[in-house]
Amino acid sequence: MIDFQSILTSINKAASKEKDRGKIADYIPELAKIDLENFGIHLIDTQQNTYSAGNSDEKFSIQSISKVLSLSMALGLIGEKLWERVDVEPSGDPFNHLSLLELENGIPRNPLINPGAIVIADILVSQLEHPKEEFLAFVQNIANDDTIAYDVDVAKSEKRTGFRNFAAANLLKSYGNLNNDVDVVLDFYFHQCSLSMSCAQLTNTFYMFMNHGKCRRNNTFLTTTQVKRINAIMLTCGFYDEAGEFAFEVGLPGKSGVGGGIVAFLPNKFCVATWSPGLNPKGNSKLGMLALEKLTTETELSIF
Amino acid sequence: MIDFQSILTSINKAASKEKDRGKIADYIPELAKIDLENFGIHLIDTQQNTYSAGNSDEKFSIQSISKVLSLSMALGLIGEKLWERVDVEPSGDPFNHLSLLELENGIPRNPLINPGAIVIADILVSQLEHPKEEFLAFVQNIANDDTIAYDVDVAKSEKRTGFRNFAAANLLKSYGNLNNDVDVVLDFYFHQCSLSMSCAQLTNTFYMFMNHGKCRRNNTFLTTTQVKRINAIMLTCGFYDEAGEFAFEVGLPGKSGVGGGIVAFLPNKFCVATWSPGLNPKGNSKLGMLALEKLTTETELSIF
């Protein structure tokens, strides 16, 4: 029997001593205000036992982690035809994403890079009457937690400075892979990314991905095949240009965000979330990566 | 309890009826002679029960599948410093590999694309006194089968026509990432790729990757961490530009070769190999991919 609590406690202790904590993302002004000293970790197992250490209840901006949730909702709404508009291959691109978009005629490489997630946002805007409200309700429902909310200041901050996302959306539009107005799609997208959650809430939300599509209350949102596919995409594409490195060092499917959050899980075993706002040069939480590597090395648990 | 034999029988039956069997790789003249009608499948579980259907005992050229074996031997010999000369990220490159090599100053993206495997070959040539003999002995030892051999005609055939590999090796040399002579390294590399095995032999050889580094006779060749890493690389990089698609559809780590072989496995459960020489447009065995997708869909077994 693995003593998760003592491992988490030890991870938190190591993290508190770490001097090189990475660099906070400053391109979204609202995120630049966060204190670099934060660190939290929370784990839930299949029996719904929970373990935690550090600031595991403090909320932060989940940013790109939300892309897994919008993808799940869109897949539930329109099914497999979603894959006509976005591919499932790792991007493998060390410097940018727009050039690949041009090379491949407007079909984003996968739904977890920004252009792919913008296409998913476009699908939700087309499918939903009140996209922002209905997406939030979907997330609250999965997590069984109606305190989850958007951080409107973060959304506004990104709207003012997200020129690269405006570029991507316009490029998609020029290829005919965006059906709604650029401004409408990006307003939804910036809200989606601004979702604010704690580590504990993240594990509650992602519980269903380690549990064959069933969330904590046992209701089902995705089929086993859909979960397999989304998990495969997380493993191969969930960590920007460091997806290979994460699979290699940690060996779990998961997703990171520039807010410093990471969520990862071992199917049928546990789901874990970490938060530390300092990022490594590839844009993933520096201490979060170290924490998860330590967790899988010490427990010898991974999908491999 | 899963009835593997009936599933394999049914997969073989479906394969025999398939009309569109893909296209045989014709850039290696020796491979172009193989009969497109071939199909074989073999599975071994952790109790070493075996199941098979079709031409599962016919030998074929394992080609790129050998890259996992050379990587394993090199990792055993020089350990983690191997990663200074080759990265672990998916290549994500739809059209070529040499341009990435240039962009990244001679460090191949991963050890399973050709330039990466050529660097691994260079390491073995440096480390071993009799590289070809010792590598073959290593493979025979893992598989516990000393009938495994090189197909020298295939090696010669590739030597005469493998201009792209000569280009890659010279480019690596120009970046200082090849210590031995191009001709010497490629002679080893072409022999390594010419290894000839049946589906049954392939599962015997790859048994250790699903079994934490222990082969069938229970002797250990790799640590748990090394196996985790090699398996992660197979999952993210094992299927050329279709790695994401394979993870998405099949959900198992594995490796394919242009000879039409595929080997894949579920850690702690089973290892399976298929052979059908017709390839899909991305260079992976067409019927092999379908067979493995059917296997994981029907059994609902995958790493996710």
Added chain:
Amino acid sequence: MIDFQSILTSINKAASKEKDRGKIADYIPELAKIDLENFGIHLIDTQQNTYSAGNSDEKFSIQSISKVLSLSMALGLIGEKLWERVDVEPSGDPFNHLSLLELENGIPRNPLINPGAIVIADILVSQLEHPKEEFLAFVQNIANDDTIAYDVDVAKSEKRTGFRNFAAANLLKSYGNLNNDVDVVLDFYFHQCSLSMSCAQLTNTFYMFMNHGKCRRNNTFLTTTQVKRINAIMLTCGFYDEAGEFAFEVGLPGKSGVGGGIVAFLPNKFCVATWSPGLNPKGNSKLGMLALEKLTTETELSIF
């Protein structure tokens, strides 16, 4: 003494018989309405003798040809420091321009590709109090013709559909190489490109580039060095991905536009403009290219 009139007449006759006239640019809806049968040519020499054939007085949208004029005005206003924000190398890019922009950190390759021209537009918007009015006055002044005007319908049409330009402008903004609002800069840019001129008016406008910076009335707008530089850029970058081909076949500096216009000149000798709305696959006027090749081959006049 060269008989320009008979050469132009013969070129026009050949053009009228041509069956494969290329394809009209349909991505700007207003341009798609033009009749493919149009062909005009007009030539002015240093003594201001003029020669013409076909529809040489019919106005058309000069589109990218205007980029030479905005560059000239900007160079006059801020001088050599303009080159800190845009380079002078051919783009050499067969498939797109945005990827190069990313590779080179937001510095467009030259001022005649769209991202480069958008940076120039940004400079004019910063420098001028009433950018659209003052730029139009500058052009009228060079040409000594105050009937030259914007085609507001074309400008509006492009504003509604120019998503790729919106993408480029936002990408420039993300790199800090656009000081004004994207919408303001592109409103100016779309007007600039919508300038409407006949072949005759085009040669009057570009007279100064073959005449060391002096326009027809002998007033000077650019120094000899500035003219040398702008002419060099026209030669190496004036014909999209066909700049090498144009230098090779025609051997004159010049500039083309998707409206089907081309203007070219031999310093100290003549300036010539052609118009035929059908484009070749590289986006240059098909009959215009043929006409100019015929002109330089028959006269044996080129810069080489």
Added chain:
Amino acid sequence: MIDFQSILTSINKAASKEKDRGKIADYIPELAKIDLENFGIHLIDTQQNTYSAGNSDEKFSIQSISKVLSLSMALGLIGEKLWERVDVEPSGDPFNHLSLLELENGIPRNPLINPGAIVIADILVSQLEHPKEEFLAFVQNIANDDTIAYDVDVAKSEKRTGFRNFAAANLLKSYGNLNNDVDVVLDFYFHQCSLSMSCAQLTNTFYMFMNHGKCRRNNTFLTTTQVKRINAIMLTCGFYDEAGEFAFEVGLPGKSGVGGGIVAFLPNKFCVATWSPGLNPKGNSKLGMLALEKLTTETELSIF
């Protein structure tokens, strides 16, 4: 009347005082031995008056300048069908050439980048019975100077270290754009590049390019159209990734080599060669570029 001699004297004086003289190409060991202090300049006009300053009679390795000569010989031998195997567009590639070769299926962008020149070498190897002897005779004939010779030590030095050229040749071979053995073609190519000339000999050799194809003895080697084309290629592609900059600053067609030589000319006026072995970061002679810029600025002579 321009006083060329006093301009050349003043250029030489300025060069002798220059402290930052660039960096000698060290990737060819033989070239690394040259003294950085060297500077020479030589000019010949259409009346065959000559002017010179500095070490204008010292021989150096002309390297890539030879590509114009092999192109001229090949064009004379097989005519326009040469362009089926090599394009005429600037490469515009800031980091490499091999990736473009892959993107464009083995057709080099132009005959002055290495892969293009290797294709030209392949043509000469196919067309000539004794390629090295006959090419040398062709050059001696153009220059009317049978003292011109290969520097065999330089050729050998490059053969030992030219891995990037071996990579390019093998890649061309893999695309079917190389008919002879890689080793045979590169042996010719390395000799061609090792041609040794002084500034004076270079201007004698390139005299015909400023004189409509007629060399100093008035015999004709190329038609006016062929000269126009080769000159156009020199202007758009003659200076690696700095072709635009050279046209912009100097405004003459020409060609540079990593040995530190540059030859350039104004059709019907003069031909000039400079030599200074220190290169700027783009691989062109630093003092040579400055000298030619000064020459065209002071004389106000350029093709524009």
